[in-house]
Amino acid sequence: xxxxxxxxxxxxxxxxxxxxxxxxxxxxxxxxxxxxxxxxxxxxxxxxxxxxxxxxxxxxxxxxxxxxxxxxxxxxxxxxxxxxxxxxxxxxxxxxxxxxxxxxxxxxxxxxxxxxxxxxxxxxxx
Numbered sequence: 659x660x661x662x663x664x665x666x667x668x669x670x671x672x673x674x675x676x677x678x679x680x681x682x683x684x685x686x687x688x689x690x691x692x693x694x695x696x697x698x699x700x701x702x703x704x705x706x707x708x709x710x711x712x713x714x715x716x717x718x719x720x721x722x723x724x725x726x727x728x729x730x731x732x733x734x735x736x737x738x739x740x741x742x743x744x745x746x747x748x749x750x751x752x753x754x755x756x757x758x759x760x761x762x763x764x765x766x767x768x769x770x771x772x773x774x775x776x777x778x779x780x781x782x783x784x
Contacts, residue, residue, distance in 0.1 A: 665685075665691055669684070679748075682744055683744070683761075684742070685741070686739075692739055701737060708731070710743070710761065711771075714747055715757060727774045730770075732770050734767050737763050743762065745762075746762070755775045759772070
């Protein structure tokens with residue numbers, strides 16, 4: 659039995675008619691992301707934010723895809739334990755495999771950027 663705390667909980671990913679994907683994310687205050695970043699002043703590391711955006715796309719597509727790159731990533735707001743997050747990912751119309759993402763904490767933009775994904779590899783289990 660695994661008693662380790664969840665890193666984060668990704669909600670159901672909704673996809674609009676335009677292909678925009680959005681989901682809510684809950685990060686428990688006891689998440690391991692906060693254990694070392696930083697003691698006494700916990701914040702969600704940037705790599706965790708990028709991973710959350712990637713996982714949202716994988717869940718929406720129903721399969722794993724490889725990441726070939728991130729660009730134009732901006733971290734605008736510190737995310738703390740207990741913050742409610744919304745992830746929005748939009749495919750770029752003119753470039754297949756390229757997605758623009760943003761993570762909103764409360765009413766504020768916390769992180770945004772572009773991710774480029776490669777080949778799909780296998781169906782995810784529900």
